[in-house]
Amino acid sequence: MTDPRLDRLLARAPALRLTIEPADLEHYGRDWTRRWTPTPLAIALPASVEEVQAIVCWANEEGVAVVPSGGRTGLSGGAVAANGELVLSLERMNRVLAFDEVDRTLTVQAGIPLEAVHNAAREHGLAYPVDFAARGSCSIGGNIATNAGGIRVIRYGNTREWIAGLTVVTGAGEVLQLNRGLIKNSSGYDLRQLLIGSEGTLGIVVEATLRLTDPPPPTNVMLLALPSFETLMQVFAAFRERLVLEAFEFFTDRALHHVLAHGAQKPFDELHPFYVVTEFAIGDEKQEAAAMAAFEHCLENGLVSDGVISQSDAQAAQLWRLREGITESLAGYKPYKNDVSVRISAMPAFLAETQALLSREYPQFDVVWFGHIGDGNLHINVLKPEAMADGEFVGHCEQVTKLLADALARHDGSISAEHGIGLVKKPYLIGTRSAEEVVLMRGIKHVLDPNGILNPGKLFDP
Amino acid sequence: MTDPRLDRLLARAPALRLTIEPADLEHYGRDWTRRWTPTPLAIALPASVEEVQAIVCWANEEGVAVVPSGGRTGLSGGAVAANGELVLSLERMNRVLAFDEVDRTLTVQAGIPLEAVHNAAREHGLAYPVDFAARGSCSIGGNIATNAGGIRVIRYGNTREWIAGLTVVTGAGEVLQLNRGLIKNSSGYDLRQLLIGSEGTLGIVVEATLRLTDPPPPTNVMLLALPSFETLMQVFAAFRERLVLEAFEFFTDRALHHVLAHGAQKPFDELHPFYVVTEFAIGDEKQEAAAMAAFEHCLENGLVSDGVISQSDAQAAQLWRLREGITESLAGYKPYKNDVSVRISAMPAFLAETQALLSREYPQFDVVWFGHIGDGNLHINVLKPEAMADGEFVGHCEQVTKLLADALARHDGSISAEHGIGLVKKPYLIGTRSAEEVVLMRGIKHVLDPNGILNPGKLFDP
Structure with a gap:
């Protein structure tokens, strides 16, 4: 390596995969925000907790900033390296480490994509219910770092609720095993909860124990056309009152315009100013009747102008595409x-x-x-x-x-x-x-990352 | 007051209720642990956030330690004042401040008893699902300070999951409004989560916004007699697999002995070494059949020796008393x-x-x-x-x-x-x-409570 600091890193962790190829610097140096020019010092792709720890200890000694990096699907620049930082990509740490049937937990390395977590849970007849459109590219470590929400929060909450344990390398290079999968544990400050949502500024999540739940019930998807913004909350109330909602998403005519231009299928003959996609459990006839009652109530009271309910999984996917395809359809703009x-x-x-x-x-x-x-x-x-x-x-x-x-x-x-x-x-x-609060956050960062080497300048200025 | 420090406190907060009556010092100076002799300096009973803030600012100036005090039903000495501390009782701050139907939240002062929260939620057709035997005496502030669990964690989680917002006075006397009732909020470290379970060592919870949920479904309660410890986990698996469990509690023959001696009614003619009380939803016939199937599976496989299912609310209460009466029946010992x-x-x-x-x-x-x-x-x-x-x-x-x-x-x-x-x-x-972790906890305490005046010596030594 041309930079003697990188030679010293390799001396410390001889098997560490490290790259300074321009294409890699460009690729790993930024996330889905495109506003900053990536200029990382190098990209490290550790394969073990020990290698992550070695990198952090080296960074403290050398005074090099470290940007933890997952799937880099972030939209706030949390994983951007535009100031000569070392990017620490968890990409190679992407395995399922353990499944426990009794605890209903899945322990994974932080670099595993969300979709691979969904699949692993499904193989065991269970579900990891946090979900959103970037599922194929984002990593669970990034989900934890932002306390990712998504489309099923109304039913299952945010990522925070599903984390039973975390293994973290702090800014000082200490490895912490936080909460270790316990359900009840009132033994001092819950550092696990502090780390969740801290955007890689306090510690690097290297492993996580995720709670799983029963697979989702059979559901139906309904698309509703709304005449105005004013009726939106009333429609929501009418459905929430009668049904167990798994999702309740809205979008505007402009959003539909772009998704249709991107190849989705037109849902109604006429155009409407606002739309809602909602998904709800239909375990039995009572619930199906409740769904129809909610729709009829809305129609009779002029809260919705039109609606369609999925008759098959394929049609449900088609309706969901109208909502989930929006981000992709806008990317070119x-x-x-x-x-x-x-x-x-x-x-x-x-x-x-x-x-x-x-x-x-x-x-x-x-x-x-x-x-x-x-x-x-x-x-x-x-x-x-x-x-x-x-x-x-x-x-x-x-x-x-x-x-x-x-x-x-x-x-x-x-x-x-x-x-x-x-x-x-x-x-x-x-x-x-x-x-x-910002002063307190800075103080807490100083406790976990005394030399300020973890993702400096993200969240707040040092 | 004889102590000039207390005169200065009253000068700062003239309307503050303050007592140094020996009976009050004794009463407010300890919790349900009886190991320490209470020796507080005085008892303050503030009526507002401003008075709490005034007390904390005064304590910082005078170097007086403050013990936050709720219902003092704690069993770990977290609310004991045995070193000349000022006890800050939230007892008078016990009102419901707001209910929001759309958000399904109840905002309360920290001194409100858990049971009053249950009642307030019920009046609005909703439920606050954290529950345990001390419900009549414990306060919601204390529940938050210990992240209280209880008998329905298996279904509803711990207190942590139900806190949408907190108002806190930090050890430095700052008033923080944490999370303000939001469902999704990824804007830096979640100090709300850090405060939950911190046992009054970082800040004093003065108000809380609690999430409410649908009222519990109709349930049945079953009491099971078990031949040995070894079958306990198998019985649990058999019931969890088939039913939506609201509670699954066990106790031993010695526990039953004490509850019966305390006036409860004998459930079976014969004695058995172990017992389980379980409560589960019985919304429809399918669920009732599943409960019977779980019981029969256990009986046929020798996992349980006997069982009884509640036929009325009164009988359900009677069965629950066998478990919930244990703590009270032991108090004399x-x-x-x-x-x-x-x-x-x-x-x-x-x-x-x-x-x-x-x-x-x-x-x-x-x-x-x-x-x-x-x-x-x-x-x-x-x-x-x-x-x-x-x-x-x-x-x-x-x-x-x-x-x-x-x-x-x-x-x-x-x-x-x-x-x-x-x-x-x-x-x-x-x-x-x-x-x-303990070193990090100390560091975090120093950030929120730089002079170490909040509940010093609890959790860890300063």
Whole structure:
């Protein structure tokens, strides 16, 4: 290696896979945000906890910053290496280590993709219920680092609820076994919970013990067309009251437009301003009747204009594609993404205010909304006009994000529901979190990562 | 007041209720552990967040330690004031502040008893599902401080899962609004989760927003008699496989002996060495048939010797009394309590080892076992022989707790499943948590409570 620091790293961990190939630096140096130019020092691909520990100890000695790296599907720049950092990719640590039938747990290495976790759980007749569109590319370690949510939070909660144990290498290079799979354990501060959602700034998750649950019940998927934003919360209430909802997702006509342009099948003859995809258990006739009752109530009261219910798994997948295909259909437009949340009860006022804000501030842009109404999470995507330069576009959008952050602060919401803060949301953290909280977070980081080598500059400035 | 420090406190918070009556010092200075002589400086009974904040700021200036105090039903000495501390009782801050139908949350002051939370939820047609025998006396703030578990963890999880937001006064006197009721919020370290289970050493919980859920389904309660410890896990597997379990509790013949002596009704003509109380949903005929199938499977395979199923709510309550009455029936014996947990899969080996350990080490004592098999939690109560002095008895018991802690460390278990560490379990924290973890906990405490005024000496030594 040309850099003597890397020679010293290899002296410490002779079998460590390390690359400085330009294509690798480019590939591993960034996540799904495309705003920063990757300039990592090198890419390390450890194969064991010991190698991860060796890297962290070396980084402390050399004063080199380390960016932990999973599937790099993040949308907040949490895995970007744009300042000469060493990228520590967990990609090769991607195995299932153990399954326990009695505990109903699966122990995995952090680099395993979410979809491989789903498959492993299914092989044992159980389910890992956290799910979202990036399932094939994202890693469980990244899910834990952002406390990933997704499309089934309304029924199963966030990643946080499914973590029975974590093995972590702290910023000081210590290996911690946190909670070790226990259900009840009141023995001091729950460092496992502190690590979840800390975006690789306190420790590197190297292994996790995941709780599994019963496989999901048989479900039906329903697509609803809505005449206006105002009826959305009433439709949600009507369905939640009558059914066990597995998902309740909404999207706008603009979102549908892009998915259809990307090859999805048109669901209704007419166009409608808003749509909902909902999935619910249909274990018996009573539940099927309840679903029809919810739909009829909405139709009779003018809350929905049209609807279709899946008659087969294939049709269910087709309806889901209308929602899950949105992100992919927008990718070519370099969208500026907002990922915000409020309490469900604050949703109507926040929606109205935000809609007014966006049509006032973004008249020139194509704005695509979708989100998880059942858990108060909205995704607002602003598409870059082809002719506009990247920098000018981001500048415009950031002005509006400031206004959105103000609205969120008024409604006690969050600037990041599930993507994390990373680099993208860092300027807006204050508002969601108080100045006192940020000071405490910095203090806690200093305890676990005294030399500040883990993902510095992410979440907050050092 | 005779102490000038208290005069200065009253100067700062003129309306604060403060008492130094000997009976109050005695009453508020200890919890359900009876090992320490209470010697608090005074008892403060604030009525507002502002008064709590004033007390903490005063304590920092004066260097007075503060013991946060809820219902003082704790069994680990977490609320004991035996070193001239000021006891800060949340007793007067016991109101429901808000209910939100859409969010399904109840916002309460920390001093409200758990049972009042149950009642308030029920009035709104919903349920707060964390439950245990001390429900009438314990407070929600104390539940949060120990991440209380109880009898329905198998179905609903621990307190941690039901906290949507916390208002906390830190050791530095700052008021934090943590998570503010959001379902999705990935905006940095989740200090709410850090505070839960921290036993009043990082901050004082003053208000909490609790998630509510649907009322429990109709259930049946079954009492089973078991021929041996060895069949216990098989019976659990047979029931868990077929039913949605709301609770699965076990107790020994000695436990039954004490409950019967305390006035409960004998369930079977014959005596059996072990018993299980289980409660499960019986929404429809299919579930009722499944319950009978589970029982018959166990009977045919010699896993249970006898059984009875509740035919009415009154009989269900009677069966539950056999389990829930145990603690009360033992109170007169000044029991030494162990509250340990292992993974369910480790239970058979740990049970066998512990049973051998106890019969070897405690031949002279009456040992009463009970616990929550469904979540790996065992309560082992050693009763003091009447003639033995308190100190001698505790000395004996602590020798055995050391051996038990060793066994737990071998089985990756916890010395405190749900009571907390407090003063009682402090000598045994190492084993459940690593030395590195304890160092990190100390560091984190220093960040939130820089002068070490909150509950010093609890959990770990300063």
